[in-house]
Amino acid sequence: MxxxxxxxxxxxxxxxxxxxxxxxxxxxxxxxxxxxxxxxxxxxxxxxxxxxxxxxxxxxxxxxxxxxxxxxxxxxxxxxxxxxxxxxxxxxxxxxxxxxxxxxxxxxxxxxxxxxxxxxxxxxxxxxxxxxxxxxxxxxxxxxxxxxxxxxxxxxxxxxxxxxxxxxxxxxxxxxxxxxxxxxxxxxxxxxxxxxxxxxxxxAKGRDGQRILSLLMQPGVLEKHNxxxxxxxxxxxxxEKRFELSGMENNPDYLIAAFGTVGRISKGTIRLLKQDGINTGLFRPITVWPYPYEALKEAAKNVKKIFVFEMNLGQMVEDVRLAVEDSSKIEFYGRPGGGVPTAEELYNFIKGKVG
Amino acid sequence: MSTEKTIYKKPTSLTDRPFTYCWGCGHSTIHKLIAEIVDELGIRETIIGVAPVGCAVFAYDFWNFDVTEAAHGRAPVVATAIKRVHPGKTVFCYQGDGDLASIGMAEIIHTANRGENITVIFINNTNYGMTGGQLAPTSLIGQVTTTSPNGRDVKNYGYPIRVSELLAQFEGVKYLERVKVTDAVSVIKAKKVIKKAFMNQINGVGFSMVEVLASCPANWRKDPIESNEMIDGEISKYYQVGVIKDVK
Amino acid sequence: MKEQIIIAGSGGQGVLTLGIFIARVAVYENKNAAWLPSYGAEKRGGFSFCSLVISDEEIFSPVVETADTLIAFDQRALDSYVQRTSKKTLVIENSSLILHDNINADKKILIPASDMAKNLDASKVANIIMAGAYIGIRKLFSQESARVVIQDMLGSKAGKLIEKNLSAFEQGFDFAGK
The missing domain is CATH 3.40.50.970 (Thiamin diphosphate (ThDP)-binding fold, Pyr/PP domains)
Incomplete structure (x- = not known):
């Protein structure tokens, strides 16, 4: 190249x-x-x-x-x-x-x-x-x-x-x-x-020496710095909050929240669900810090459930809980230890929850 | 008109801040020597220092040139990066024996082995000063410290490390010398040696380190004179002063 | 269109390069392509594996579960990935190194790519022969695109090598056409 x-x-x-x-x-x-x-x-x-x-x-x-x-x-x-x-x-x-x-x-x-x-x-x-x-x-x-x-x-x-x-x-x-x-x-x-x-x-050309430091021992100085x-x-x-939000124009019944690799795989899941007539939106945070809480809260407002998919045992789901407040709406599915979920696998999980 | 003649003045490379080190501590002397050398070489505006973690973490309060802190033991790799970014500047790190010989052993060894063209000032006072006098890799056999209350027993703590001798084997290392600062003669000698270590960098010679045997009266529970006697005696018996390596 | 391919063999057979080659032909024809190699424990012990997804649309999951096409370079590879085929899978086998299979697929092509490569006095082109067979039988991409990509991928190399690869590609392509 x-x-x-x-x-x-x-x-x-x-x-x-x-x-x-x-x-x-x-x-x-x-x-x-x-x-x-x-x-x-x-x-x-x-x-x-x-x-x-x-x-x-x-x-x-x-x-x-x-x-x-x-x-x-x-x-x-x-x-x-x-x-x-x-x-x-x-x-x-x-x-x-x-x-x-x-x-x-x-x-x-x-x-x-x-x-x-x-x-x-x-x-x-x-x-x-x-x-x-x-x-x-x-x-x-x-x-x-x-x-x-x-x-x-x-x-x-x-x-x-x-x-x-x-x-x-x-x-x-x-x-x-x-x-x-x-x-x-x-x-x-x-x-x-x-x-x-x-x-x-x-x-220090033409000036006094300057410092780069994080050690601030004098009383109160570190607190002020923090x-x-x-x-x-x-x-x-x-x-700087950034996210991808899709499928909201169809007033979806469900929302998937996922980032990175699982975020893209979830799009395949959403397509499979659509074939069954189930409208599902996607919330994919691009900045995971700062986390786009407000956008997620808004997107989650009118859905029945929020499905959180991760390749771990449940980490981002904590931020989803902070965003949507009503934790009873949240369903988590994770693959830890190197597992990559398939779109069908996530589809089956949702189908199992929503009938 | 005036018959007054300046025979001594504070180096420009020192700030107005009085040293805050303990009575008899080696750092004050060595800080001042470095400031004098920086003045003499005319590099105050082109030198960048890296301070350690330990008592000398505050070195940047006293030197009036650019200085950064570094995490414990990492000064040589911070200095490496600064030197690579500014190859035309003089870059040095100033480290104690806990910093350099213990937690930063990997950093100093690989920096030496890479032959980075930087200068290292290594202060060996045979203990962790700032944290209250714990055993260091350099503590002498039998030395009582706050974590070796019965003295350094080699069965339990291993042997004191001679870092300069260890580094001497690396091809990338060009200059190693051990000095002390216990009297006027040794201070003058130390200054000459440290100056050479900086000159080496300026002349592109390569990695140079000066190990300074320094006293720590507060933690050694000795007065400054007794402390210097200890350096002149048993410490310099184990850590012999002189040139360890000098590649022409 | 959506095409999911698994390519498997052993180190040195050009398995990964073949995958990248097909992906680049697809990209050249303005398709989306996602190529994923195995880099894990599978790589140890001499295994070599990659998968690719080619589509007109955005590719969501780049992981291939069930292949539309399986290209197997040797017996071990075929035996390992047979479970990721279905009856509809197109199976392309390097019959020089595969003596038996129990794959129940509608479409199979057995091509002695390693032997053909030896006859070309260049054992390293077995993968390009397989590529020719794939392009020839699958008919998703044009032969001309493949020729362009071969020349592009070998770009800086000597003209003689390009000739050898083009000729290897053609042999595979013609074999598939028979």
Whole structure:
């Protein structure tokens, strides 16, 4: 694939690389872990072509802390991993949040807990939307196609710089490995790429030295800092919620809430239900933090049931409960440990509940 | 008109903030040496420092140049990334022995092995200072600490690690020297050595680390003079000062 | 139209490349295509497997449960994936490496792709021979599109290799037409 191709039939992992480079990412550190290995592999080839830095880090702790250093120095930087590696990266994520640094991370989720397996999973919803130690938030985007792997990765860099906050792409093994036709937006202009970063460490030319730190020991200072972060999180919550809502024009009796891979599979389920004359809407959050509670609440208002489908034992369903208030309307079906549901399987579950 | 002549002044690379370290602590001396060297090399506007977790986490309060914190033990990889982003800048990390030799052992080893062209100032005071004097990988055999109340017993705690000797075997490492700062002569010597470690980076020589044997009177339960005597005695007996590696 | 394909064999037979090739032919003809390799434990022990879904419409699930077409490169692959076929499944077998099958499918084609590849003095083109057979018998995509994609995929490589692949493709295509 040449770099000026507009359309490419590529893997999700490859799309992440192309999007990062198109968005101006010039520093990547990563460590091998399945099912995201193509990202460091493609990066090792592509990053030098654009004059950036590729480092194969010696652990996920090292890669995330390298990203900390690179973004502290003012670069656009990314690391990627899969679930067990993301657990290790929580240290660096928290530090970036505390220091208000715009690192981008990609989690190509696999089954857990522990070493788990390497099959697709959504088992890290919690550690994405409720990350790390300390009181902070991470913008989390959940793609469901290879086009979105590209588009949302690009967005992640813009959002990270816009808010000086870590951003995670919450993908899974299927999206990492899947190939689809993707439009590469080579002429899309990254936002904030050339916006000055006066806080970045570039050498104290003509000024006093400045610091990047999260250690605030004086009484009250950390509390104040956390309140300042809260204002930022409130602004993100107000401004950046994104979701796909479909089928509402038919006044559906039922609603499916699902993200990522299960979100797209659910569309097949909705088609099967339609053949039986059952109208079902789809709510697919694209930002899982900030979670689009209000939109879901509105969509759920007139349906009899909300079916929540996940590739885990029930994580996003907690946010659905917060959104719809009446929990009795919620039916959950999950496939943990690397299981990917089929459209028919989800159809059968709904049929079993609604007759 | 005036016959006054400046014979000493505070380095420009120090802020006005007085050091807040304990009496006799090695950090104050070493911080000041670094500030003097930065002034002398004229790199205050092009240097970027990485502070550790530990007592010297506050180093950025005292140096008047750009400094970032790093998570515990990760300073060398944070420094690696900064150096790769700004290859023309001088980048160094300043780490204690808990930070570098324990939780950050992987980071220092791989940074050394990659031969990153950075400078590392490694402060070895044989204990975890900030958390109250616990056993460090560098604590001497028999040393009483708050987590080795009966002294370091090798059966239970293993042996003190000589990090500089460990790093010497890596091809990517160009310069390693161990110094102390117990008297005027050793301080002058330490400054020369640290300056060389920075010069190496500026000249593109490669990874350079200076290990400084530093005292921690508060946790050693000794006065500063006794502490220095301990460094001159049993500590430098185990951790011998001098050049460990110097690739020309 | 919607076509769901499973391709299975062993490492080195070009199983994944064949899948990508068919997907790219479909994309070239403005279809949607989703290609998914096995990357898990199946990959160990020399297994190689991929599935693809081709459709005029948006592809929801890229996972193939029951194949419209099964392309099997060897006995082990055929035996492993027979349970994901139905009577309606088109089965294309590399008969050089498959000695027996008990598949109850309406449409089967046994093509000695490995032997044909050897005769072309290029064992690595067995997958392209299989591709030719698939395109020839399925008749979803044109031979011309396939030729374009072959040249595109081999782009930077020597003309001789392209010739060899085009000729392998044609042999498979012609075999299927017989």
């Amino acid at each position: 040449t770099s000026d191709n507009k359309k490419a039939f590529i893997k999700g992992n490859h799309a992440v690389v192309e999007a990062a480079l198109d968005a101006g990412c010039r520093f990547y550190a990563g460590y091998p872990i399945t099912p995201q290995n193509e990202i460091p592999e493609f990066m090792s080839k592509r990053m030098p072509e654009v004059g950036g830095t590729f480092i194969q880090a010696e652990s996920e702790l090292i890669s995330v802390n390298m990203v900390f250093g690179a973004v502290a120095a003012g670069a656009r930087a990314m690391t990627t991993s899969s679930s067990p590696g993301i657990s290790l990266m929580q240290e660096g994520i928290s530090y970036m949040a505390g220091c208000e640094l715009p690192g981008v991370l990609v989690n190509v989720m696999r089954g857990g807990p522990g070493l788990g397996n390497i099959q697709p999973s959504q088992s890290d919803y919690f550690q994405a939307v409720k990350p790390g130690h300390g009181d902070f938030r991470m913008i989390t985007l959940a793609p469901s196609s290879i086009q979105e792997m590209y588009d949302l990765t690009f967005d992640a860099f813009d959002l990270a710089d816009k808010y000086r906050n870590p951003v995670m792409i919450l993908a899974d093994g299927l999206l990492g490995q899947l190939m689809e036709n993707v439009e590469l937006k080579r002429d899309r202009k990254p936002l904030y790429l050339n916006t000055p970063k006066p806080w970045a460490l570039t050498g 309140f300042k972060l809260k204002e930022k999180y409130d602004l993100i919550t107000k401004t």
